[in-house]
Amino acid sequence: xxxxxxxxxxxxxxxxxxxxxxxxxxxxxxxxxxxxxxxxxxxxxxxxxxxxxxxxxxxxxxxxxxxxxxxxxxxxxxxxxxxxxxxxxxxxxxxxxxxxxxxxxxxxxxxxxxxxxxxxxxxxxxxxxxxxxxxxxxxxxxxxxxxxxxxxxxxxxxxxxxxxxxxxxxxxxxxxxxxxxxxxxxx
Numbered sequence: 001x002x003x004x005x006x007x008x009x010x011x012x013x014x015x016x017x018x019x020x021x022x023x024x025x026x027x028x029x030x031x032x033x034x035x036x037x038x039x040x041x042x043x044x045x046x047x048x049x050x051x052x053x054x055x056x057x058x059x060x061x062x063x064x065x066x067x068x069x070x071x072x073x074x075x076x077x078x079x080x081x082x083x084x085x086x087x088x089x090x091x092x093x094x095x096x097x098x099x100x101x102x103x104x105x106x107x108x109x110x111x112x113x114x115x116x117x118x119x120x121x122x123x124x125x126x127x128x129x130x131x132x133x134x135x136x137x138x139x140x141x142x143x144x145x146x147x148x149x150x151x152x153x154x155x156x157x158x159x160x161x162x163x164x165x166x167x168x169x170x171x172x173x174x175x176x177x178x179x180x181x182x183x184x185x186x187x
Contacts, residue, residue, distance in 0.1 A: 001083040003028035006048050014040055019068035029088040031068055034101045037091050041104050050078040056114035058122040062148035071096040072124055100125040121146040
């Protein structure tokens, strides 16, 4: 079983959803439409025993231009343990203002946390996700840090950070090391 044969069969079964197949350093990728992503993944899992979701992540390609390429894409790295073969799907998200794609948690429960991380950092919504909420940044965080348009510095601080700094000032009075000058080691 070879990745190229799987990619070709995927194209035969989803002719209107496969834009392009690429090979880079021996790894095959299919550039796909986002709408049938659950059906494509189910097909690969059932027909080619791609039972391992190696990776799921997102990318913001703000300046990339191309016929079938969009600003946001969700990348699925699938692998068949039995056949020792893998395939990467790159789903192109058409709406850059409100990017969304269907969740694959019904196929791989491990996708739960990966989709939440992608949502948190890039702002890509996963439809039908059982618990889509932030995972790395606090709930009141504004924006998505891995979007290319995310401001790195601003005039204001995150509200939670301001509260944390106030708490540190309050707790300074209990600082054991500042009371004993010279005994603190910089471990």
